[in-house]
Amino acid sequence: MTEMGGTPIPHAPGFVANDTPRIVTARFDYEDSHTLERYEATGGYRGLRKALERTPEEVQTQVRDATLLGRGGAGFPAGVKWGFCPPGVWPRYLVVNGDESEPGTYKDRLLMELDPHQLIEGCLIACYAVGLSQCFLYIRGEMAVAQERVARALNDAYSAGYIGKNILDTEFSVDIILHWGAGAYVVGEETALIESLEGNRGMPRLKPPYFPASIGLYGQPTIVNNVETLSNLPWILEHGVEAFTGIGTESSPGTRMVAVSGHVQRPGVYEIVNGTTTFRDLLYSKEMCGGIRDDNQLKAFVPGGGSAPWFTADQLDLPFEASQVGPQGSMLGSGAIMVMDETTDIPAAALTLTKFYAHESCGKCVPCREGGTWLEQILRRVVDGRGTPRDLELLIEVGETICPGDFPHAAIPSKGIEAVPFPYRMTTICFVGPSAFAPIHSALTLFREEFEAKVAGNENRTMIEVAVDVR
Amino acid sequence: MKFFSEENLELADVIISRYPKPRSAMIPLLHLAQEQVGWVTDDAMAEIAELVGTTSAEVLGTCSFYEMFKRHQVGTYVINICATMSCALMGAEELMEHAERRLGVKAGGTTADGMFTIEGAECQAACTEAPCLQVNYRHRYRVTPDEFDSIIDELSSTDHNVPDHGVLSQIRQHIPEDRFVGAVPPGDVASAPVWMHDEGVD
Numbered sequence: 113m114t115e116m117g118g119t120p121i122p123h124a125p126g127f128v129a130n131d132t133p134r135i136v137t138a139r140f141d142y143e144d145s146h147t148l149e150r151y152e153a154t155g156g157y158r159g160l161r162k163a164l165e166r167t168p169e170e171v172q173t174q175v176r177d178a179t180l181l182g183r184g185g186a187g188f189p190a191g192v193k194w195g196f197c198p199p200g201v202w203p204r205y206l207v208v209n210g211d212e213s214e215p216g217t218y219k220d221r222l223l224m225e226l227d228p229h230q231l232i233e234g235c236l237i238a239c240y241a242v243g244l245s246q247c248f249l250y251i252r253g254e255m256a257v258a259q260e261r262v263a264r265a266l267n268d269a270y271s272a273g274y275i276g277k278n279i280l281d282t283e284f285s286v287d288i289i290l291h292w293g294a295g296a297y298v299v300g301e302e303t304a305l306i307e308s309l310e311g312n313r314g315m316p317r318l319k320p321p322y323f324p325a326s327i328g329l330y331g332q333p334t335i336v337n338n339v340e341t342l343s344n345l346p347w348i349l350e351h352g353v354e355a356f357t358g359i360g361t362e363s364s365p366g367t368r369m370v371a372v373s374g375h376v377q378r379p380g381v382y383e384i385v386n387g388t389t390t391f392r393d394l395l396y397s398k399e400m401c402g403g404i405r406d407d408n409q410l411k412a413f414v415p416g417g418g419s420a421p422w423f424t425a426d427q428l429d430l431p432f433e434a435s436q437v438g439p440q441g442s443m444l445g446s447g448a449i450m451v452m453d454e455t456t457d458i459p460a461a462a463l464t465l466t467k468f469y470a471h472e473s474c475g476k477c478v479p480c481r482e483g484g485t486w487l488e489q490i491l492r493r494v495v496d497g498r499g500t501p502r503d504l505e506l507l508i509e510v511g512e513t514i515c516p517g518d519f520p521h522a523a524i525p526s527k528g529i530e531a532v533p534f535p536y537r538m539t540t541i542c543f544v545g546p547s548a549f550a551p552i553h554s555a556l557t558l559f560r561e562e563f564e565a566k567v568a569g570n571e572n573r574t575m576i577e578v579a580v581d582v583r
Numbered sequence: 584m585k586f587f588s589e590e591n592l593e594l595a596d597v598i599i600s601r602y603p604k605p606r607s608a609m610i611p612l613l614h615l616a617q618e619q620v621g622w623v624t625d626d627a628m629a630e631i632a633e634l635v636g637t638t639s640a641e642v643l644g645t646c647s648f649y650e651m652f653k654r655h656q657v658g659t660y661v662i663n664i665c666a667t668m669s670c671a672l673m674g675a676e677e678l679m680e681h682a683e684r685r686l687g688v689k690a691g692g693t694t695a696d697g698m699f700t701i702e703g704a705e706c707q708a709a710c711t712e713a714p715c716l717q718v719n720y721r722h723r724y725r726v727t728p729d730e731f732d733s734i735i736d737e738l739s740s741t742d743h744n745v746p747d748h749g750v751l752s753q754i755r756q757h758i759p760e761d762r763f764v765g766a767v768p769p770g771d772v773a774s775a776p777v778w779m780h781d782e783g784v785d
């Protein structure tokens with residue numbers, strides 16, 4: 113990859129194979145999985161050829177029938193979203209969301225480093241089906257190796273006639289332009305991604321419109337899809353809708369990639385069957401994470417990326433199925449599970465997430481910009497032992513300026529507390545603001561005693577009501 | 584006054600030609616500037632403004648939003664130590680303390696010889712391999728304090744292939760001229776692309 117000597121820069125480790133069906137990680141076992149030679153030798157670009165034998169409309173219908181849920185966080189079906197492009201408005205664009213930066217999330221980078229051609233083929237199928245005139249593949253700035261692997265794959269695919277003018281000698285012509293970001297979590301939000309691609313500060317746009325499919329890049333209809341979502345398309349086209357819906361459940365078919373990190377025996381990235389696999393299967397089975405490290409007890413886990421309300425052992429039997437996880441107070445999000453064992457300092461763990469979201473606020477909405485900073489500062493003094501009991505109320509009060517009303521949380525059967533279902537109400541444009549509050553709310557609701565222990569004895573301490581000088 | 588080298592200026596034109604609007608090339612050109620000298624200078628921003636048809640203030644506005652763009656000299660090797668949840672659960676704080684001791688600078692600082700800058704960073708999409716860090720945006724996984732020391736030794740020698748700060752992908756996208764469809768700006772096209780016409784989609 114480079115001409116210089118020295119130790120080669122290794123590609124991403126972490127993937128753990130098991131005997132579940134493998135749709136998007138099927139090639140990961142090959143050392144040269146990222147090359148065009150390997151891709152072609154293992155069925156590569158066959159899905160595209162099949163697509164080109166059909167009309168664009170037929171391909172769209174297939175993807176809609178497959179119920180391919182978006183893997184970027186919101187879980188919206190790709191085929192339905194594609195249908196939101198207003199008829200008669202051209203050109204339309206595709207923006208690939210490879211900005212992966214939600215805390216705990218680790219899968220898109222693997223897909224880009226280990227199987228870039230699969231992603232490219234997916235982009236081409238989407239462009240053909242929806243009539244998208246140009247594709248921008250937006251990779252997170254801090255992923256130099258992924259950028260290199262995708263650049264090389266694009267160069268090889270252009271030379272081989274898979275991208276550009278008259279693809280595979282048909283009328284279908286589209287460019288894929290490689291683009292990368294420069295470090296800003298919020299740019300993963302699709303309208304911020306578009307702003308960034310237009311050369312602007314990456315701030316989310318006001319909604320409505322809710323989908324850039326109606327008004328997106330340069331005001332034109334724009335499909336934004338996640339890397340993993342698009343990486344499923346070649347398989348669906350090659351093997352057919354029934355093969356895909358035959359895996360998983362009717363409402364959550366296929367597989368999905370999940371990253372399990374933190375205090376498990378075997379942290380790793382797993383491709384699991386969607387809809388049926390439970391958190392217990394994932395965290396405790398020998399084939400997967402093998403239980404909690406050192407045979408410790410599980411204290412809590414974040415089930416769907418840093419933005420998601422937390423679960424405890426009481427929710428382990430829930431499957432990866434949005435319609436079951438939502439009513440229990442959380443979300444599946446980006447497939448990131450972060451596990452905390454009994455040794456974890458819960459308020460300190462929550463702080464690592466709140467700090468993240470406070471830092472990543474783009475500043476457009478006051479409740480997020482000010483509230484996130486307040487939450488971080490108040491929680492920090494609680495963690496440092498400088499907080500007062502009143503601070504615990506203040507955390508909730510500040511949180512309520514971002515998310516008014518009941519905030520979702522898991523049930524605690526031993527205390528007779530029932531779950532508050534997802535989603536929440538919010539005063540902000542995007543989910544960064546609420547995400548600064550989510551870890552605090554979960555931690556305080558589920559483990560209040562740990563916070564009380566931190567502020568005990570500080571009852572008479574003078575409290576600093578205003579964390580930020582706003583005069 | 585001119586900032587970009589001849590070679591990079593040619594490259595800048597190629598990059599701009601790929602986008603429907605020149606301004607979309609702003610971030611790629613800022614990266615190119617940073618690749619050339621390791622950080623983004625005022626001269627670079629002025630020239631980028633000219634190239635994409637906007638003002639220096641607009642370029643500064645975009646540039647200053649993004650963490651990776653440095654508007655001052657940083658070390659040859661920028662070491663980002665992840666501090667987000669999964670890494671924090673696995674010892675990121677100890678790793679940072681060790682790094683600060685070993686290099687004799689605090690997070691955000693650069694060693695006196697200009698070799699190393701250390702920064703506290705956020706989730707690097709390597710959470711299963713915690714704690715992790717990046718050197719010039721190349722990952723190192725499950726880094727112990729001892730391993731941190733050997734990374735520093737390695738980077739201090741010539742026996743490594745981490746390029747200087749500012750260089751991201753060492754492979755550039757190349758689009759053969761005879762295969763390039765060309766940028767599709769809004770307004771230039773009012774009908775469906777040709778492969779959609781067959782089925783009478785408007």
Ligand SMILES: Cc1cc2nc3c(=O)[nH]c(=O)nc-3n(C[C@H](O)[C@H](O)[C@H](O)COP(=O)(O)O)c2cc1C
Nearest residue numbers: 182183184209211212213300301302337338341543
């Ligand atoms: C703050 C924020 C950050 C996001 N980050 C990402 C991201 O890094 N990658 C991603 O694919 N989607 C991310 N999303 C979701 C996108 O807005 C969008 O829903 C998704 O890319 C659509 O693709 P899909 O339908 O294929 O999942 C983020 C959303 C929010 C609100």
Ligand code: SF4
Nearest residue numbers: 474476477480542544
């Ligand atoms: S919620 Fe926060 S990050 Fe999102 S748009 Fe508002 S200020 Fe920006």
Ligand code: FES
Nearest residue numbers: 665670706707710
């Ligand atoms: S939390 Fe450190 S890489 Fe994700």
